[in-house]
Every structure is written in structure tokens, then in C-alpha cells.
Amino acid sequence: MVRTKSEFLTTDLNQNILKITTGMNNTADLKQRRITFSNKSVILLYLDTLIDKESIEIHIISPLNKQISDSVEESLSTTQFTMLTTLKDISIALAKGNTILLEENNDKAYSIMALSREKRAINESLNEKVTLGAHDGFVENASSNISLLRKRLGTPEFTVEYLHAGSLTNVEIAVCFLDSTVDKDTLHMIKDRLERLTDQEVILSRQVQEALEDRPFSPFPQTLRTERPDRAAGHLLNGSVVVFLDHEPSALITPVSFQSFLRSPEDLNSRWFVNLFYYSLRMLAFILSVTLPAFYIAVNAYHAAILPVSTFYTLKLSVLNVPFHPLMEAAMMQVVLELLKEASVRLPSAVAQTIGTVGAIVIGSAIVQTNFISNTMVVVIAITAVSSFVIPIGEMSTTIRLMSFPLIFLAATFGFIGIAVGLMIYQTHLVKLTSSGRAYLDSPKILRSFKNNSTHKKKGLGKNAHE
Amino acid sequence: MLTNKNLFFLIIQAQIGIGILTLPYVLYNKVQQDAWISLLIAGALSQVVIVILVSLSKVSLKENLYELSSKLLGRFLGNALNICYVLYFITYSMLLLFLVSDVIITWILHRTPQWAIILLILLAASYIAKEHLLTISKSFLVFSLLFAFLIVTIFFVYVQDVHFGRLLPFASKEPLQIVSSSPQAFVSLIGFELILFIMPFIKKPAESLKVLSIANGFTLSLYLFLLITCIVYFSADQFKLVNEPLLYMLRGLSFKYIERIDIIFLSFWIIPITTSLVTQLFTASLGVQNLFSIGRSKSVYIIVGVLFILGMLPISNFIKESLSSLMTYLNIIFIFFIPTLLLIIAKLKVYKG
Known part of the structure; x- marks a missing residue:
């Protein structure tokens, strides 16, 4: 100029x-x-x-x-x-x-x-609660968030770099990493992608996330958005990069693996068998919430023959008076569930309890008594929903719940074969995904991840326990 | 770049597929209890073929067969050969699709139109085949967990009544008869021809022979295990009636909480069958890419379109059967004779030059 x-x-x-x-x-x-x-x-x-x-x-x-x-x-x-x-x-x-x-x-x-220091006090994050472990959460201020991380990682290797995005928003983006653990090529790529943001008017984390992701159109999140400093610090130790957007109470972690979406910082803070149990439980929850409704529909509509006689009668009695195809039943029930969930999120917490009552009593039992939806279908959808809520990261939880819909349709048209084909496509998609160039689901390393966690524990959280 | 592990799973998934369902029936009705000897001979034969294929692809590590053929035979002859290979892979895929949809219609989805099943499988196969080879091999690795489930399930057969005496008398058939039925077994072992097309992607080409041999050994032992289980499970009279012995055997299994294992097994066995189709699509698309210089994912879509149109045609059982028997010879020509010929030409050229 x-x-x-x-x-x-x-x-x-x-x-x-x-x-x-x-x-x-x-x-x-x-x-x-x-x-x-x-x-x-x-x-x-x-x-x-x-x-x-x-x-x-x-x-x-x-x-x-x-x-x-x-x-x-x-x-x-x-x-x-x-x-x-x-x-x-x-x-x-x-x-x-x-x-x-x-x-x-x-x-x-x-x-x-002489900026006024009006900001929210550091509270526990509402979306990622734990019973064991630290109760501090990120706030809407990048420098306080960085200070939360710095307190955990008191080393000169902890590096921060700032970028400014947008001529009107002029917002600060902070890139944090540990110099010794981070992969230089990955870091370079991440910074390169963030550079591209500088002409955009950035307000929301999603915009940064979209710039960071290798495949923004994939249903699976490839950057982990967390509100917990201990999770961010753990990932920094493992060589990931943490990106803060000023005025957003969350950190974006990249590269991440699919498995880290199924983990809570609480796991690493527990005994090994508790850790293993909860990790397996979440794995089960993931599998159930994606496949259970589809399996039920396939069994009900096509493959009732796989059930022993007694179970077969129980199932058939429960669907005897229901006028709808299982697919319709499942779709209706899923929509009702999503409506209830959405309503309880939007309402103030005092009123939200009413929604719970309405959901449980009015819809849950009345819908069965009127024979619109069978008992078993209500159970199946309820288990599916609860399983998806077990996933610690909200973004992934929603994705997983929605991923069951295509499988439901495939199961209703082709039975088990549809499910097999659907799972095959999902699997290939997950294997194909990369997060900042690193494999998202590196299948051969699933077993090694437990080993990684034990070293991680020694480096980070375990050390505090001995002091 | 493919590691040895990636290569191993690519090869076993390419090998194991629909053949497993009918192989015991075909072999047993030719040579009865000596079927397993035929299978072993076929295994040895495929080992020989593997040696030939690997040494052919080692002639030039940076080129696949499509590029190599024009170099060895000249532009015109090379392209003609490449077209033949692409047509062979398309025919093979077509036959595979017909066989699998027939089995599914007979066993599970009795009233679903054939084209719908073909479309479903083609969609899944094209989604995988258009990916990079490394992605394909990684998904194949995960799919291989199914083999573990199969093996565990088969062990439950031994809890029921099996008669090991059915394996006797040992080698009572004419040796010539045993040998002559081994090409039937060889057909179900093929899949390792993939090496001709993926050599440029392999990290350690020197070890490829070892990996391929191990993969072939794995497939062979899985087939042997299944074949022997079938022989000790079914009587000679039963064997004449059961087209798909493996499925009938699983149908006989019954547990407290689950019945009809055959339905579950066949539904999920779609996955190894599709992976065989994926490798065919991959190799065919490499050929189309080479011949017409278009992108590989686009060539996958073109081939899938062609296959789907072929799948819509009303093809009678007679044509399917004659295609099936023709395929046995085509396989041997395209996987054994032509590579051997090319290898001889390559060695002569090296000798001359």
C-alpha cells in the first residue's frame, strides 16, 4: 500500500x-x-x-x-x-x-x-465432565487458555505462535506445540493451512477446523475439539498441535486418531483394568450405536430364522400388532429421540426435566400401548441413544448416531448383506481418512495404542501422582 | 508404499473368495477322499506360478505388466495383450458377480432382483477400488478378521459327529485322476497374479517372493482345513447333494442363542468376495488407465458401468455354466502361459542385449 x-x-x-x-x-x-x-x-x-x-x-x-x-x-x-x-x-x-x-x-x-479484563472465570467444562481428575476448562480467551496449558507443561519447549485472521474480525489464532515432540512437516502443513485463513472473517472454531481438516466433507471429525486442558496437554506430549481461536472456549487438536475420540482423560487417571474396561465399553458403545438398529431391523424383517424358537416368539409377539414396517418404526423412533434431545438442549435446565418426563412416560410407554411402535424397537433405539451418549466428545457422538441411518436403510433393503456392505464402506472410509497427514485409523497400531498410553502416563499424568 | 504385511493381506484377500463355498463339492465328486491331495498339488502348482510371476515382475521393478508388455512385445502387440488382459479381468468379475448373486438369491434374498444385488456389490467394490493401493490393503487387513471368525466357527463342527475314517483309504484313486482334477482347485487359489501389477508400489521387492509364498501357504492351509472338515463331516451320499458344503455344514450347527449360522456367515462372506472383485477392478482399471490415458478412479467407474450393464442382461444358466468352464482355461492361459512366455522373451532380450 x-x-x-x-x-x-x-x-x-x-x-x-x-x-x-x-x-x-x-x-x-x-x-x-x-x-x-x-x-x-x-x-x-x-x-x-x-x-x-x-x-x-x-x-x-x-x-x-x-x-x-x-x-x-x-x-x-x-x-x-x-x-x-x-x-x-x-x-x-x-x-x-x-x-x-x-x-x-x-x-x-x-x-x-489498557484492555478491560472482563472474562469468565475458569469453570469445569459442561460438555466433558469427569469424576476423577482436574476440573478446569477452557474459557473464551486464548491467552488464559494458553496459560492453563503452560501451567501443566512447564518447559521452554512449549512454543506459541500467533496468526491474525480477517480484516474485520482481526481475531487471534494461537498455535501451540512442544518443539521436541512435534513432527516438523506436520507443523509446517498446519501453519500453511492456517495462513490461508488470514483473508477470511473468522468467528467460529468450525472455520478453523475446516481449514485444518484433510477432508472437510467426511462425516467424521478429524480434529478433536476439547474443552479440557488435561486432554490438550496429553496430546501435546504425544506430538500433536493445539490451535486456539480467541473468543472460543475450546482447543482444536490435530493430528488425532479415531481412537482418541473414544477416550476420556479420566481413563488414564484410573487403574489399568478400569481404564481397559471403560475403553472396551466405549468401543462396544460405538459398535452398538452404529449397528444395533440395523441388526434389529435385518433380523426382524429378513432373518428371524437365526433366532431360537423361544426368542423368535418373544420377538414376533411384540411386533404382532404393529402396523408399520420395522424401517418406519425405527425412523419414527429415531426422529422422536432426536426431537427430545434437541428440545432438552435448547430449554433452560429446569424445564428440560419436564422433557425427560414427557419422553420417558408419555412417549416411551404410551407409544407402545397404542401399538405404533413395538416394545423391542423402543428398547433398541434407547440402547442406541445411550450408547452414543457414552462417547466423550460431542461431535463424534452425534456423527456416530447419524451413521446408523444409512445402515438402517441398507438393512431394510438387503438384510445382513446390506449391513456387511455398509460396514465395509465405513471401514474403508475410516482407513482412507488422514488427520493432518497422519493416518486417522491406523489399523495395525490398535494394539500398540495401549503401550503408547502407558508411556504417556509415565510422562504426564503419572509423574504428578508420585510427587 | 506397501510393506510386507500390506502385501500379505492384499494377496490373501485376493485369493480367498467365492471359491471356498463350492471347492469341496467340486473336488470331492471327482476324487472323493483324495480331494485334499489334489488341493495340495494345486498348491504346489500355484507356488511354481508365483515364482514365475515374481521373476517376471522383477524384470522391471518400476513398471507394471501393462507397461512391461509394450516394452517386450512392441507397441501394437503389447496393447493387444493389454486389451486381452482387461477383457479377461472384466469377464472374471462378471462371472464372480453372477456366481455370488446366484448364491445369495438361493440362500438368503429369494425375491430380490439379481441386478439389485449386483449393483450393491459393485457400489461397495468401486468405492474401495478407486482408492490408493495402500488404503485398499489396510481395509483388507481389517476384513481379514473374518477369517479368524470362520476358523473358530468351523471348530465347533468337530464337536458334532465327524468320522475321521472317511478320509480313508488313502490315495486309492488313480494318480492321473488326482492330478487332472487339480486345475479345478487351482482356480480357487488364484489371486496372486496381482503381483504383476503392484510391483512398483512395493517397498521391499526383494522379499515379495517370500511374502507371496507365505500368503499362498495361508490360503492353502485354510482351504485344506475346510476341505478336510467337509470330508469328515459329510458322507459320500450327502456330498452328491450339497452344492455348497460349507454352508450346509454351518447350517447343521445350532447353539442355544443363535441358529442358522449359514445365513450370518454367507452375509458377511460377501466381504472377502467383494475384496476379490476389488482386486480385479483395480487391475482392470490400471489397464484402462494405461490404454486410454484417463484417471484411475474414472476408469474404475467406467468398468463398473460396463459390469452393471452386463449384469442387467438376461443371461441363461447354460451360458453361465459354459462361461464358468471356459474361465478355468482362461485363468490358466492368462496367469500361467502368457506370463511364462513373457518371462522367456524378457530373458532372451537380456541375453541378447
Whole structure:
């Protein structure tokens, strides 16, 4: 960009103020404050809505009033400030919450940080609760989130790099990694992908996620969005990169494997057999929530012959008076379930309990009594739903629940063969996926993952236990 | 780049497929209790073929057979041969699709139209075949878990009444008869011809012979196990009636909580059958890519389209049967004779040059 002369500050104070206020479109929350410093007029300019008035009082006005030295710079020496000369830089600094100090007969401006520190306290994350382990969660501020990680990883190898995205949003993206564990090529690729974001107006994590993912159209999330610092720290130790977007209370972890979506930080904090049990339980939950409704429909509609006589009669009695095809039954029940879930999420928690009652009593038992849906189908869909809620990461939980729909259709048209073909396609898709160039489901290493976790435990969480 | 493990699973999945269902029936009705000797001879024969195929593909490690053939035979003859290979793979896939859909219609989906089953299998196969070879081999690895399930299930047969005496008398048939029925067994062992087309993707070409031999050994022992189980399970009279002995054997199994293992088994056996189809599609698409210089995934779609149109045609059982017997000879020509010929030409060229 070519800078014309008029864009620089002049030595005329009033003209400077006029230029800056017009540059800021005469916005009403731009306030000025005039003070006298060693017989010269000094003007403070700031956006009333962004800055912390107390900090201006303490860090700018009172040192100037004390007049420790003749120059403004030395009087301000306690707080951090930068020198600006162009009007463009000044308006950007103002918009970001800095205070601008203009002096008479001086063509330089001082920009002083005095951002109001209004932010949410660090609370437990609502979406990833644990019973054992730390109860802190990320907040809507990238630097507090980074400090949560830094406290866990007190090493100079912990590196942070900042990027800014969007000319209007001008939001900060922080890339954190451990220099010794991260793969340099992966890191380079991730930074390259984030560079591409700089022209976009970024507001949501999803935008960053989309830029980071190898296949954004896949139903499976290839970056792990977590609200827990211990999970992020664990992944950093294993060589992943953590990306924060300012004003979003979550970290994006990449590269990740499919298995890490089935793990909770609580597992690693437990005894090995508890760990193994819960991991296996979640594996089972994953398999059940994808295949159970499809299996039930296939058995009911095509392969009732595989059941022994007694079970066969139980099944057939329960579907005897139901007028619908099992596929219709399953689709109806799934839709009802999703409606209930969605309603309870949107409502305030006190009212959400009512939805639970409505779901359990009114829909659950009444729908069976009216013979719209069979007893067994209600049980099957309920197990499917509960299984999918067991998955610790919400994104993956929803994906998995929705992945059962194509299988339901295949099972209703081809029976077990449809399920086999569907699972084959799912399997190939999972094997095909990569997360930042690393295999998403590296099938041969499934067994080795337990070994990895034990070293991980020694490095990270286990060490604290011995101290 | 394929590691040895990847190569192993590619080969066994290419080998094991629909052949397993009918092999015991075909062999037993030719040479009765000596069927397993025929199978062993076929295994030895396939080992010889593997040696030939590997040494042919080692002539030039950076080229697959389609590129190699034009180099050895000249442009015109080479392309003609390549077209023949592509047609062979398409015919083979077609036959495979007919056989599998027939079995499914007979056993499970009695009223589903044949084209629907063919379409379903083709969709799945094309989704896998258009991927990179490494992805294909990784999925094949996971699918191989099915073999473990099969083997465990078959052990339950031994709890029921089996008569090991049915294996006797040992080698009572004419040696010539035993040898002459081994080509039937050889047909169900093929799949290792894949090596001709994937040599450029292999990380350690020097070890490929070893890996292929182990893979062949695995397939052979699985087949032997199944064949011997069938022989000791069925009487000679029963064997004349059961077209798919393996399925009938599983049908006889009964557990407290589950019946009709045959339905479950056949439904999921679709997966190894599809993987054989995937390897055929892969090799055929490499050929189409080579002949018409179009992308490989596009060539997979073209071949799948052709196969689907062929699958819609009303083809009588007579044509299927004659195609099936023709295929036995085609297999031997395309997998044994032509590679041997090419190897001789290659060696002569090296000798001359």
C-alpha cells in the first residue's frame, strides 16, 4: 500500500485529533481526556466500551501527574507501550482496545495496553465432565487458555505462535506445540493451512477446523475439539498441535486418531483394568450405536430364522400388532429421540426435566400401548441413544448416531448383506481418512495404542501422582 | 508404499473368495477322499506360478505388466495383450458377480432382483477400488478378521459327529485322476497374479517372493482345513447333494442363542468376495488407465458401468455354466502361459542385449 503524506501524524495536536476522530467515523464511544504534563497538553484517546478505566487511572494518568521525568516515555516506563506514526495504525490500535496518547508538538503517538479484563472465570467444562481428575476448562480467551496449558507443561519447549485472521474480525489464532515432540512437516502443513485463513472473517472454531481438516466433507471429525486442558496437554506430549481461536472456549487438536475420540482423560487417571474396561465399553458403545438398529431391523424383517424358537416368539409377539414396517418404526423412533434431545438442549435446565418426563412416560410407554411402535424397537433405539451418549466428545457422538441411518436403510433393503456392505464402506472410509497427514485409523497400531498410553502416563499424568 | 504385511493381506484377500463355498463339492465328486491331495498339488502348482510371476515382475521393478508388455512385445502387440488382459479381468468379475448373486438369491434374498444385488456389490467394490493401493490393503487387513471368525466357527463342527475314517483309504484313486482334477482347485487359489501389477508400489521387492509364498501357504492351509472338515463331516451320499458344503455344514450347527449360522456367515462372506472383485477392478482399471490415458478412479467407474450393464442382461444358466468352464482355461492361459512366455522373451532380450 502506498502511504500518502496526509496519513502520517503532524506536529499540530488539534489537527491530529480531528484526523483520528474522522478516521474512527466519529464513533460515539471514542472519548478524549486532556491532561497537562510538564506544561504541555497531552491528549488521551480511547474507546470507552473496550478499555479498563481503572487501569488508565493507575498506569497512565497517575504516573504522568507525578512527573517523574520530563519525557512521557520515561514517566510511562512501567507499562508496556508502542510508538505509532500513521493514522491507520492508530485506528487499528484504538479498535483493539489500546489507549492512544498524543503530545503537543510531537508527530508520534504512544499506544498503551489498557484492555478491560472482563472474562469468565475458569469453570469445569459442561460438555466433558469427569469424576476423577482436574476440573478446569477452557474459557473464551486464548491467552488464559494458553496459560492453563503452560501451567501443566512447564518447559521452554512449549512454543506459541500467533496468526491474525480477517480484516474485520482481526481475531487471534494461537498455535501451540512442544518443539521436541512435534513432527516438523506436520507443523509446517498446519501453519500453511492456517495462513490461508488470514483473508477470511473468522468467528467460529468450525472455520478453523475446516481449514485444518484433510477432508472437510467426511462425516467424521478429524480434529478433536476439547474443552479440557488435561486432554490438550496429553496430546501435546504425544506430538500433536493445539490451535486456539480467541473468543472460543475450546482447543482444536490435530493430528488425532479415531481412537482418541473414544477416550476420556479420566481413563488414564484410573487403574489399568478400569481404564481397559471403560475403553472396551466405549468401543462396544460405538459398535452398538452404529449397528444395533440395523441388526434389529435385518433380523426382524429378513432373518428371524437365526433366532431360537423361544426368542423368535418373544420377538414376533411384540411386533404382532404393529402396523408399520420395522424401517418406519425405527425412523419414527429415531426422529422422536432426536426431537427430545434437541428440545432438552435448547430449554433452560429446569424445564428440560419436564422433557425427560414427557419422553420417558408419555412417549416411551404410551407409544407402545397404542401399538405404533413395538416394545423391542423402543428398547433398541434407547440402547442406541445411550450408547452414543457414552462417547466423550460431542461431535463424534452425534456423527456416530447419524451413521446408523444409512445402515438402517441398507438393512431394510438387503438384510445382513446390506449391513456387511455398509460396514465395509465405513471401514474403508475410516482407513482412507488422514488427520493432518497422519493416518486417522491406523489399523495395525490398535494394539500398540495401549503401550503408547502407558508411556504417556509415565510422562504426564503419572509423574504428578508420585510427587 | 506397501510393506510386507500390506502385501500379505492384499494377496490373501485376493485369493480367498467365492471359491471356498463350492471347492469341496467340486473336488470331492471327482476324487472323493483324495480331494485334499489334489488341493495340495494345486498348491504346489500355484507356488511354481508365483515364482514365475515374481521373476517376471522383477524384470522391471518400476513398471507394471501393462507397461512391461509394450516394452517386450512392441507397441501394437503389447496393447493387444493389454486389451486381452482387461477383457479377461472384466469377464472374471462378471462371472464372480453372477456366481455370488446366484448364491445369495438361493440362500438368503429369494425375491430380490439379481441386478439389485449386483449393483450393491459393485457400489461397495468401486468405492474401495478407486482408492490408493495402500488404503485398499489396510481395509483388507481389517476384513481379514473374518477369517479368524470362520476358523473358530468351523471348530465347533468337530464337536458334532465327524468320522475321521472317511478320509480313508488313502490315495486309492488313480494318480492321473488326482492330478487332472487339480486345475479345478487351482482356480480357487488364484489371486496372486496381482503381483504383476503392484510391483512398483512395493517397498521391499526383494522379499515379495517370500511374502507371496507365505500368503499362498495361508490360503492353502485354510482351504485344506475346510476341505478336510467337509470330508469328515459329510458322507459320500450327502456330498452328491450339497452344492455348497460349507454352508450346509454351518447350517447343521445350532447353539442355544443363535441358529442358522449359514445365513450370518454367507452375509458377511460377501466381504472377502467383494475384496476379490476389488482386486480385479483395480487391475482392470490400471489397464484402462494405461490404454486410454484417463484417471484411475474414472476408469474404475467406467468398468463398473460396463459390469452393471452386463449384469442387467438376461443371461441363461447354460451360458453361465459354459462361461464358468471356459474361465478355468482362461485363468490358466492368462496367469500361467502368457506370463511364462513373457518371462522367456524378457530373458532372451537380456541375453541378447
